[in-house]
Amino acid sequence: MKNILIPYDFSEAAINALNYTKKIFEGNKINVFLLDVYIGERSYLLSEEHNQEWFSQMDDDIEDELSYLVGILNEEENGFTYHSIVDSNSLTNAVKEAIKKEKIDLVISGTKGAKSLAQTFMGTNTIKIINSIDTTPVLVVPTSYKYKPIDRVIFSTNFKKTYTKEELETLIAICKMKQCEVEVVNLSVEEALTDNQKNHKNILRDLLGEVNSSFKKLDWNDSETKTIQTHIEASHGQLLVFINHHYSFFNKLLNENVIKKITFSSSIPLLILPEL
Numbered sequence: 001m002k003n004i005l006i007p008y009d010f011s012e013a014a015i016n017a018l019n020y021t022k023k024i025f026e027g028n029k030i031n032v033f034l035l036d037v038y039i040g041e042r043s044y045l046l047s048e049e050h051n052q053e054w055f056s057q058m059d060d061d062i063e064d065e066l067s068y069l070v071g072i073l074n075e076e077e078n079g080f081t082y083h084s085i086v087d088s089n090s091l092t093n094a095v096k097e098a099i100k101k102e103k104i105d106l107v108i109s110g111t112k113g114a115k116s117l118a119q120t121f122m123g124t125n126t127i128k129i130i131n132s133i134d135t136t137p138v139l140v141v142p143t144s145y146k147y148k149p150i151d152r153v154i155f156s157t158n159f160k161k162t163y164t165k166e167e168l169e170t171l172i173a174i175c176k177m178k179q180c181e182v183e184v185v186n187l188s189v190e191e192a193l194t195d196n197q198k199n200h201k202n203i204l205r206d207l208l209g210e211v212n213s214s215f216k217k218l219d220w221n222d223s224e225t226k227t228i229q230t231h232i233e234a235s236h237g238q239l240l241v242f243i244n245h246h247y248s249f250f251n252k253l254l255n256e257n258v259i260k261k262i263t264f265s266s267s268i269p270l271l272i273l274p275e276l
Contacts, residue, residue, distance in 0.1 A: 001173055003033065003103040003104045004032050004107075004108060005035060005099065006021060006032065006034055006035065006103070006106070006108050006109070006110075007095065007097055007110075007125070008019055008036055008241050009036060009127070013141075017109060017141045020141045020269065022080070023147035024109065024178075026078070026179070028079060029080075030081075032081070033084075033104065034066060034070060034083070034084050035087065036062050036066050036085070037063060037087050037088075037090075037091050038084075038087075038088055038092045046142065046161075065087045070084045083102075087208045089096075091097050092124050092129060092133075095115065095129055095133065096132065096133065097173075099133065099136050100200075104136055106137050106170060108138075109138060109139070109140055109179075110140075110142075110257075111126045111140050111141065118241055123264040126138075126140055130272055134274050135274055137170040137271060138272045139272075140269060140270040142155050142268075145267065145268060148238050149238070150180045151178070151184075152183055152236065153180055153237060153238070154228075154232065154235060155182050155183065155184045155185070155241040155242075156228055156240065156241065157184060157187075157204070159186055159193060159197035160196075160241075162199075162200045163203055164207075164276055167275065167276045168207050168273070171241055172208070172210055172211055174208065175212075176211060180211075181211075182212070182214075182241075183214050183215075183272075184204065184208075185216050185218050187218055187227055187228065194196060199244060203210075228240070232267065232268060233267075235239070237269060238269075239269050240268055240269070240270045240274065241270075241272075242272055243272070
């Protein structure tokens with residue numbers, strides 16, 4: 001991983017995502033792109049000429065502020081090279097354009113932890129990023145989370161779909177970089193795995209051969225969200241990982257709070273890997 005993109009609006013969540021990035025990639029040489037986005041809406045009270053002047057001034061102000069921050073960050077001499085991107089666009093389009101242009105390997109987004117998973121735990125903007133990006137992993141960092149050395153990564157799966165080396169590339173890279181264990185947890189309701197699931201499990205075991213891994217079946221505890229939440233608290237893991245399959249656990253995670261009114265406030269960062 002060489003190129004990291006952080007949607008950056010100077011909020012507490014964005015600042016925390018930046019600080020987390022510094023910690024998790026400490027000792028590595030990477031490019032960090034800070035992306036600030038604004039939507040310029042035409043005012044019908046102003047002439048076209050004044051609208052253009054207003055948009056231009058807004059762009060200049062944001063560019064100056066972000067460039068100033070990047071200049072300060074580049075003086076830290078920590079192996080990171082910072083770049084600024086300012087775009088008058090929707091956030092999802094701006095992120096997708098930056099990923100393509102700068103060959104981004106990972107998006108790191110800050111978010112607020114709260115009661116409603118779909119609306120506030122991840123934030124509607126983060127949800128939009130996850131749902132619109134199908135080639136690049138997204139690492140979500142709760143605002144309240146302060147970096148802890150990573151010694152255990154929890155990878156949640158049900159073995160119902162197979163895996164590819166490309167899908168797991170970021171997970172494996174992080175585990176090798178931090179020299180940590182990946183614990184594969186199975187949340188399947190069924191007592192026994194089907195033949196296909198057993199085959200997929202063996203494929204996953206082989207793909208994780210470069211890192212220290214273990215496999216565990218979790219006892220069902222009322223719901224998927226509550227089961228994984230309980231395990232996070234008990235295992236003291238520092239990173240939770242999913243593959244964003246269509247109709248997967250992750251998608252259910254976004255709706256279960258509404259259906260069962262269960263609070264799921266993750267205390268650790270969440271890495272969402274795209275299905276490739």
